[in-house]
Amino acid sequence: QSALTQPASVSGSPGQSITISCTGTSSDVGAYNYVSWYQQHPNKAPKLMIYDVSNRPSGVSNRFSASKSGNTASLTISGLQAEDEADYYCSSYTSSGTRVFGGGTKLTVL
């Protein structure tokens, strides 16, 4: 049950786009279209941003998009805004029926 691999940090200027990667294995990310993404602001609970690889829950901005290729999933945030500054986590279903999170990526809006 090793954590999925995410970059520790990414940054971008307002209006720009950034992409956060999430690399797993053929037993989790690569095996199922069950990758989800979460946004967490300091001292707040996580918020679901993307489910089933690329679907946005109601109320989530369409500036957030995601995809998957092989064992790597990606989250893209376009038109960066100050309020996007937060930690982002990916998660996947695994072949053993458990769930696994990525280590988290700190997004800094310059």
Add this chain to the structure above:
Amino acid sequence: EVQLVESGGGLVQPGGSLRLSCAASGFTFGSHWMHWVRQAPGKGLVWVSRINSDGTSTIYADSVKGRFTISRDNAKNTLYLQMNSLRAEDTALYYCTRNWGSAAFDFWGQGTMVTVSS
């Protein structure tokens, strides 16, 4: 409005036990799988355990298997996590979260802090 409110955290000595509770409201609790997820101070999210809607199926992360037990009382709309043989590395904020769709977590509580220290 969906609400998940955790309680039961606190300071416990290594080897001790604690039972966490999560009171659910605003949705049909008995229709949803539920999970516990934890976050050590300054660290990332770690999945802990899942229980199905009627409590007949449970699964655990290797790090807690044999020490933690997830359960639920659908009549009381409450999720539990019994934690035994606690270790320093179990120190974390414990979140209760609702399973949504195939494998996402759509609602989260605010968490309850567990500190394992002598």
